[in-house]
Amino acid sequence: MGGTIGRLGFLLTTLALLGGEPGLASNLNQQLDIQPRNATQGQARDVADQWAQLGHQQAAAGELAQATQSWREAAAIYAALGDIPAQSQVYSAMGSAFLALGQYPEAERAFQLRVGTARDSNDPLGMVFGLNNLGSIHLSLGRLDEAQTHFAEALAVAEPTRDPQAIGLSLSNLGLVALRREQWEQAVALLEPAANYRLLGGDTLGEANTSNHLGEAYFALGRENNAIGAFRVGLRLGAEAEARDTQLRAIDGLLTLYFGREDFNTAKPFLDRRVALTVNTSDPDLQTVLTFRWLGDYYRNTGATENARTAYSQGLALSRSLVLKSLEGEFTNRLRRL
Numbered sequence: 001m002g003g004t005i006g007r008l009g010f011l012l013t014t015l016a017l018l019g020g021e022p023g024l025a026s027n028l029n030q031q032l033d034i035q036p037r038n039a040t041q042g043q044a045r046d047v048a049d050q051w052a053q054l055g056h057q058q059a060a061a062g063e064l065a066q067a068t069q070s071w072r073e074a075a076a077i078y079a080a081l082g083d084i085p086a087q088s089q090v091y092s093a094m095g096s097a098f099l100a101l102g103q104y105p106e107a108e109r110a111f112q113l114r115v116g117t118a119r120d121s122n123d124p125l126g127m128v129f130g131l132n133n134l135g136s137i138h139l140s141l142g143r144l145d146e147a148q149t150h151f152a153e154a155l156a157v158a159e160p161t162r163d164p165q166a167i168g169l170s171l172s173n174l175g176l177v178a179l180r181r182e183q184w185e186q187a188v189a190l191l192e193p194a195a196n197y198r199l200l201g202g203d204t205l206g207e208a209n210t211s212n213h214l215g216e217a218y219f220a221l222g223r224e225n226n227a228i229g230a231f232r233v234g235l236r237l238g239a240e241a242e243a244r245d246t247q248l249r250a251i252d253g254l255l256t257l258y259f260g261r262e263d264f265n266t267a268k269p270f271l272d273r274r275v276a277l278t279v280n281t282s283d284p285d286l287q288t289v290l291t292f293r294w295l296g297d298y299y300r301n302t303g304a305t306e307n308a309r310t311a312y313s314q315g316l317a318l319s320r321s322l323v324l325k326s327l328e329g330e331f332t333n334r335l336r337r338l
Contacts, residue, residue: 044077044080044081045077045081047077048073048074048077048078048081048083048086049074051070051071051073051074051077052070052071052074052086052090054067054070055067055068055069055070055071055074055090055093056093058070059093059097064097064100064101065101067093067097068094068097068098068106071090071093071094071097072094074086074090075087075090075091075094078090084117084120084121085117085121085123087113087117088114088117088118088121088123088126091110091111091113091114091117092110092111092114092126092129092130092133094106094110095107095108095110095111095114095130095133096133098110099133099137104137104140104141107133107137108134108137111130111133111134111137112130112134114126114130114133115127115130115131115134118130124157124158124160124161124166125158125161125163125166127154127157128154128157128158128161128163128166128169128170129154129166129169131150131151131153131154131157131170132150132151132154132169132170132173134150135147135148135149135150135151135154135173136173138150139173139176139177139180142180144177144180144181147173147177148174148177151170151173151174151177152174154166154169154170154173155167155170155171155174158170163201164197164198164200164201164203165197165198165201165202165203165206167194167197168194168195168196168197168198168200168201168203168206168207168210169194169198169203169206171190171191171193171194171197172190172191172194172195172198172206172209172210172213174190175187175188175190175191175194175210175213175214175217176213178190178217179213179216179217182220184217184220184221185221187213187217188214188217188218188221191210191213191214191217192214194210195207195210195211195214198210204237204240204241205237205238205241205243205246207233207237208233208234208235208236208237208238208240208241208243208246208250209234209246211230211231211233211234211237211250212230212231212234212238212246212249212250212253214226214227214230215227215228215230215231215234215250215253216253218230219253219256219257224257224261227253227257228254228257230253231250231251231253231254231257232250232254234246234247234249234250234253235247235250235251235254235270235273238250244277244287247273247277248274248277248278248287251270251271251273251274251277252274252290254267254270255267255270255271255274255294258270259297259298259301262301264298264301264302267298268298271294271295271298274291274294275291275295278290278291279291279292284318284322285322286322286324288318289315289318289319289322289324289327290327292311292312292314292315292318292331293311293312293315293327293330293331293334295307295308295311295315296308296309296311296312296315296331296334297334299311300334300338305338308334308338309335309338312331312334312335312338313331313335315327315331316328316331316332316335319331
C-alpha cells in the first residue's frame with residue numbers, strides 16, 4: 001500500500017515539474033467518490049454499486065490496481081444496464097488510478113471511454129474534463145501536438161457551456177503547451193484569461209497553478225515584476241489549498257528571481273517557508289534535498305561559509321540515501337568550491 005501512495009506522490013511532483021496540472025492528478029480523490037445508485041432498480045444495480053464502492057474503498061487504502069479491477073466489473077454491469085453517467089464516472093476513476101500507477105496506455109484508454117460516454121450522454125462538461133485528462137497524459141509524455149489537439153477540442157466544447165472551471169482549465173492547459181514550446185507571448189495570452197476564469201469558478205488550486213505558469217512565462221520574457229506578482233499569488237493560493245507542491249513551485253520561482261537580483265534579504269522569508277514545508281518533516285524526499293541546495297547557496301552568497309558547508313553536507317548525505325546521483329554530484333562540487 002505504501003508503495004502505491006508513494007507513486008501517487010511522485011506523479012504529482014512530476015506533473016508539477018513538467019508544468020502540468022497537478023490538480024488533474026489530485027482530482028483522484030474526487031473522482032473516486034462514487035456514490036451508490038438507487039438500490040430499488042434491481043439486483044444487477046446493487047451488484048454494480050457494490051463493485052464501484054469496493055473500488056472506492058480499495059483506492060482509499062492505496063490498492064489502486066485492485067480498485068481498477070473492481071471498477072471494470074462495475075463498468076461492465078452499468079454498460080449492460082445502459083447507465084451511461086455511471087459508466088462515465090467509473091471510467092474517470094479508473095483513468096486517474098491508472099495515471100497514478102504510471103500505466104499511461106491504460107489511463108489513456110479509460111479517459112477515451114470517459115469522453116465517449118460523455119459524448120453519448122450529451123454531457124459536455126464530462127467531455128471537457130475527459131479531453132483535458134487525455135491531453136495531460138500526452139503533455140506529460142512530451143507529445144505536444146497530441147496534447148494541444150485534445151486541449152483545443154476541450155476548449156471548443158467548453159466555451160458554449162460558459163462554465164468558468166471548464167474554460168479556465170482548457171485555456172490553462174493550452175498555455176502549458178505554449179510554455180513547453182517556449183512560445184512565451186502566446187502562453188501569456190492564454191494564461192491570463194485562464195487565471196480570470198479559474199478565479200470566477202472558485203478553483204483555488206487551479207488558479208494557483210495557472211499563476212505559477214504565468215510566473216514562468218513572465219520570467220522568460222524578462223517581466224520580472226509581473227513574475228514576482230504571479231508567483232506570490234501562486235504561493236498564497238497554494239497555501240489556501242494546502243497544496244505543498246504548488247507552494248514549492250511558487251517559492252522556487254521567487255527564490256530564482258531574488259537570488260538573480262542578489263536580494264537575499266527579501267529571499268530569506270521564502271527560503272524559511274521552503275524549510276518549513278520540506279525539512280521539518282518525518283519523511284524527507286527530493287524536495288528536502290533541493291531545500292538544502294537552496295540553503296547552501298544562500299549561505300555561500302551571504303558569506304556564511306560554515307553554514308553553507310553544513311547545508312551542502314546534509315544535502316549530500318540525503319541525496320546519497322535517496323540515490324539521487326545527479327544531486328549527489330552537485331553537492332560534491334559545491335563543497336569543493338567552498
